[in-house]
Amino acid sequence: MEKHSSIFIAGHKGLVGSAIYRALQEKGFVNIITRSINELDLTDQKATNDFFSTFRPEYVFLAAAKVGGIAAINTFRADFMFNNLEIQNNVIYSSWKFGVKKLLFLGSTCIYPKNAKQPLSEFSLLSSELERTNEPYALAKISGIKLCESFNIQYNTNFISVMPTNLYGPNDNYDLDNSHVLPALIRKFHLCKCIEDKNWSGIEKDIKRYPLPGISGEFNMDAIINYLIGKGITVSENKDGNLKNEVEISVWGTGAALREFMYVDDLAAACVFVMERIEINNLTDAHRDKIRDKNINPPHFLNIGTEEEISIKDLAIKIKQLTGFQGRINFDTSKPDGTPRKTTDSSLLHSLGFKHKTNLDTGLKLTYDDYLLYKSRQ
Numbered sequence: 526m527e528k529h530s531s532i533f534i535a536g537h538k539g540l541v542g543s544a545i546y547r548a549l550q551e552k553g554f555v556n557i558i559t560r561s562i563n564e565l566d567l568t569d570q571k572a573t574n575d576f577f578s579t580f581r582p583e584y585v586f587l588a589a590a591k592v593g594g595i596a597a598i599n600t601f602r603a604d605f606m607f608n609n610l611e612i613q614n615n616v617i618y619s620s621w622k623f624g625v626k627k628l629l630f631l632g633s634t635c636i637y638p639k640n641a642k643q644p645l646s647e648f649s650l651l652s653s654e655l656e657r658t659n660e661p662y663a664l665a666k667i668s669g670i671k672l673c674e675s676f677n678i679q680y681n682t683n684f685i686s687v688m689p690t691n692l693y694g695p696n697d698n699y700d701l702d703n704s705h706v707l708p709a710l711i712r713k714f715h716l717c718k719c720i721e722d723k724n725w726s727g728i729e730k731d732i733k734r735y736p737l738p739g740i741s742g743e744f745n746m747d748a749i750i751n752y753l754i755g756k757g758i759t760v761s762e763n764k765d766g767n768l769k770n771e772v773e774i775s776v777w778g779t780g781a782a783l784r785e786f787m788y789v790d791d792l793a794a795a796c797v798f799v800m801e802r803i804e805i806n807n808l809t810d811a812h813r814d815k816i817r818d819k820n821i822n823p824p825h826f827l828n829i830g831t832e833e834e835i836s837i838k839d840l841a842i843k844i845k846q847l848t849g850f851q852g853r854i855n856f857d858t859s860k861p862d863g864t865p866r867k868t869t870d871s872s873l874l875h876s877l878g879f880k881h882k883t884n885l886d887t888g889l890k891l892t893y894d895d896y897l898l899y900k901s902r903q
Contacts, residue, residue, distance in 0.1 A: 526554070526584055526627075526801055533558040533582035535567060535616055536589030541631055541689070543696045544793035545586050552797065558582055568611040570618070577619040584800060585628040587616050587669075595658045595777070595863050597703030602661040609665035614672065617684065621676050629800050630673050630686040632666040632826065634785075634869055635659040644832060644870040647688075647812065647824040656864045674825040683805050686826035687796060690869050693888065694789030695895040699735050701756050706777075707786060710841055711893060713774055714848040716753060720760055721772045721852055757857065772852040778862035780838030785868045787831050788888035791881040795829045798879045811873055830869030831881050837862075843886070847893050 526532065532549060536542035537559040549557055558580055565576050567589055591608040598605050613630065620628045637645045638653040650670075655663050673684035697708040704712070712735070719727040729744050737752050750760055757775030805825060812823035835843075841854055883891070 528553050529556055530554070530584055531556045531558060531580065531582045532584045532586070533580070534586045534588060535612075536587070538696075539588060539590075539592070540692060540694065540697050540789055541792065541796075542586070542588035544694065544789040545588060545796055548790065548793040548797050567615055568608060570615045573615040573619045574622065577623040577625075581623060583626045585616065585620050585625050586796060586800070587613060587628060587630045589616070590631070592662075592698070592705075593703035594705045594709060595861065598662050599658045606661035606665050609662065610668060613665070613669040617669065617672050617676065620684070621680060621682055626683060627800060627804075628673070628682070628684040629796055630669050630684065630826075631796070632670055632686050632688045633662070634688050634690050634828065634830070634867055635663045635864075636667050636670065636688060637867070639864050643866050644868040645828065646870045647826060647828060647873070648815075650824065658861060658863055670826050677805055677825055684825070685799060685803065685805055685808060687799060688826055688828045688869070689792050689795075690785040690787050690828070690830035690867075690871075692787055692789045692792055694892050697789075697892070699896070702738070706784070706837065707840065707844075708892075710776070710844045711848070711889075711896060713756070713758065714841075714844050714850045715893075715896070717758055717772045717774050717852060718848045718850040720750070720753075720758070721769050721850060723770060759855075769851070772850075773855055774850075774852065775855045775857045776837065776841050777857055777860035778837060779858050780836060780841065780856040782837050782862040782864070783834045783866040783868065784837060784840070785830050785832070785834045786840075786885055786888070787829070787881060788883035788891070791831075791883050792829055795874065795879050795881070799827075799874075803877060807877075811877065827873050828869040828871045829874055830871040832868065832871050833885070834866070834868045835885065843889060844893075847889055 532554060534542050534545055534557060537546050538561060546557060566572050589612050591605055634645055637649055639656040640653060641649040670686045673686050676682040676684055693707040698704045699708045699712040701709060716728060716731060725746055728749060740748055740752055759773040761771040808827060809823040809825060816823060
């Protein structure tokens with residue numbers, strides 16, 4: 526990419542897209558094209574074609590997606606599968622139709638089988654069954670990977686897919702109903718800390734930024750507490766006004782599941798690195814070097830991760846300490862853990878010259894500081 530190249534970021538307001546936008550700006554790219562969902566509906570093929578026909582982007586970062594945690598995906602299975610298929614099919618097709626030089630498709634490590642060998646290698650795709658709770662989202666992303674691969678093989682395009690590990694950072698989704706585990710824990714522990722300290726103004730600021738369903742109009746603490754109780758927060762009010770409330774937070778599962786987390790600005794730097802330095806032929810050749818049977822087609826995608834893992838229990842304890850919450854954590858074993866372990870093999874990316882910079886402790890502090898700062902700006 527040249528500094529003046531036309532670059533379209535699909536999904537520039539989301540966690541990943543906004544980080545890619547920041548990374549490109551910091552590197553001096555001056556022709557970045559963005560559209561909000563109100564300006565361009567990527568589920569509409571005609572609208573997507575018209576946009577590409579008019580603006581002719583040379584490079585595309587496909588970060589637009591319908592995302593959510595276990596509960597959201599498992600509840601709205603059809604929506605997650607259908608909407609993601611629509612978005613990616615339309616953008617990938619339009620990129621081919623209107624001659625995009627290079628496309629980077631953002632997938633997810635949930636594409637890998639539930640019981641795949643750890644750490645997760647690109648070669649384990651489609652080797653066995655998926656985790657049931659993530660299946661709709663995973664199948665959509667697998668389809669996107671294979672669509673990019675098919676265009677590369679049939680039409681000699683330069684479409685690369687990348688599979689990020691679990692991400693977190695500025696501009697994350699903190700909705701208590703459909704966010705991922707890390708941002709959900711940050712918000713829950715923050716709200717628990719506010720309840721514990723009877724910091725009602727802090728809760729009011731939080732609710733104004735991130736409204737709760739069914740909570741509207743005049744600030745009503747009783748209604749808010751009742752809502753949060755349904756989200757696994759238990760409050761026992763201390764009658765002595767000088768003492769803290771007794772608060773307990775419930776976390777899904779046993780806490781034993783292992784996860785890998787990457788600060789989103791590191792992921793954005795990796796995406797720009799791949800877009801600038803790696804061509805699809807370089808990628809497939811690098812994969813082919815690892816294959817004994819040369820008749821096997823090499824993957825057209827690569828993992829992006831830290832290769833560092835932490836249990837959900839230890840993550841919850843870290844966030845509890847970060848927010849200053851003093852109450853108890855209860856692990857609800859009646860709820861699913863999801864995939865028992867999910868750590869990526871990112872050795873290929875590392876061998877190509879990229880390594881992340883932000884450790885988890887630093888990233889969590891940056892994320893929580895941004896969360897508090899964002900609320901203070903409202």
